[in-house]
Amino acid sequence: MEGVGAAVAFWTLAGVTLFAAAGIMFSRNLLHAVLLLILTFIGIAGFFVLLSAEFLAMAQVIIYVGAIAVLVLFAVLLTPRAGRDNGESKMLLPAVLLAVCLGAVVLFVITDTSWNTVPSAPAVEHEPKVAASDLGEALLSTWILPFELASVLLTAALVGAILLVRSPEEEAEDMPS
Amino acid sequence: MTPGLDHFLAVGAVLFASGFAIALSKRNAIGVLMGVELMLNAVNLTLLAFSRFSSGPRPVTGQAFVVFTITVAAAEAAVALALAVSVYRHRETIDVDKLNLLRS
Numbered sequence: 279m280e281g282v283g284a285a286v287a288f289w290t291l292a293g294v295t296l297f298a299a300a301g302i303m304f305s306r307n308l309l310h311a312v313l314l315l316i317l318t319f320i321g322i323a324g325f326f327v328l329l330s331a332e333f334l335a336m337a338q339v340i341i342y343v344g345a346i347a348v349l350v351l352f353a354v355l356l357t358p359r360a361g362r363d364n365g366e367s368k369m370l371l372p373a374v375l376l377a378v379c380l381g382a383v384v385l386f387v388i389t390d391t392s393w394n395t396v397p398s399a400p401a402v403e404h405e406p407k408v409a410a411s412d413l414g415e416a417l418l419s420t421w422i423l424p425f426e427l428a429s430v431l432l433t434a435a436l437v438g439a440i441l442l443v444r445s446p447e448e449e450a451e452d453m454p455s
Numbered sequence: 456m457t458p459g460l461d462h463f464l465a466v467g468a469v470l471f472a473s474g475f476a477i478a479l480s481k482r483n484a485i486g487v488l489m490g491v492e493l494m495l496n497a498v499n500l501t502l503l504a505f506s507r508f509s510s511g512p513r514p515v516t517g518q519a520f521v522v523f524t525i526t527v528a529a530a531e532a533a534v535a536l537a538l539a540v541s542v543y544r545h546r547e548t549i550d551v552d553k554l555n556l557l558r559s
Contacts, residue, residue: 281457288458292466299473299493308483315489318470322496325463329507334521338499341525346492346532353485353536357543360550366480367552373479381472388464395460395508408515416515417522428526435530439537445544 287328295321308354308364316347333410463504470497484539484549488532495528 298317305311319342326335354362417425471494478490499521506517543549 285457288462292462295466296469296473299470302486302489302493303473303477303480308485311486311489315492318493319496322470322500325466325500326503328458329463329503331503331507331518331521334503334518334525337522337525341529342492342496346529349532349536350485350489350492353488353539356540357485357549360483360543360548363483364486365482367482370480374476376479377472377476380475381468384468384471385465388461388468393460393508408518412515413518413522416519420516421519421523424523428523431530432526435533439533442534442537442541 284328287324291321291324291328295325306364308362309351311364312347312350312354315350316343319343319347330407333408333413460504460508463508464501467497467501467504470494470500482550482552484542484551484554485536487551488535488539491535492528492532495524495531499524 295318298314298321301314302311302318305314319338323335323338323343326332326338474490474493474497476490477493478487481487481490502517502521502524506514506520509517539549542554546554548554
């Protein structure tokens, strides 16, 4: 996290990520918005690498770019007559005002607080390094209960998603006669 | 200048605010969902920044927390997109301005 390289990487990633996020707001075509969303996800994976969380960066690319973005693209393609229009609803002005106020308040709090961080210069060898094996051990020892609950949640979400998108003909076939 | 904790937090805050604006103002339900995903990602970034820069005894805890938020986000995306497709089957639209009935 030291030196010019980290700074250049940070500001490049910040520019790319924030411009892509703004592009989702302003692009008129829904498919372009999905592609910009993928770019934003990749930028955030870059931030994860900068924060020395390499495993989570890979997980971010695989889950968000590989699964969720493809899911969003499928949903766009499965709703053809809804149009590719990415327009705003009647609530555009209040929504933007509220978001600007929220962002301003949070940014003020961030700059106004003196954060209690680890001193970076003297304790470079003390830098917290988390390997993927440490994360796996923690997930299967300390966090075993939330881990199992997450698997139950994923199963329930999977079954629920399949049930929701079944067509009426399929439901009629499965009915006991 | 070397990026510190407040830089990462500022990026997370701006991302969260833009996701918030997208989720509130888009007319297409899939656009609303993209805003929600953006907000979840901004929160993940903030959590990881705190985990990296705070002098806690167990730096792995913050990363485990992010693993769980990614899991919940994946479940949420699957169910929300299934809902969008299901609503489209019944109403032929996913325009959130026109979805104003509790029964159809």
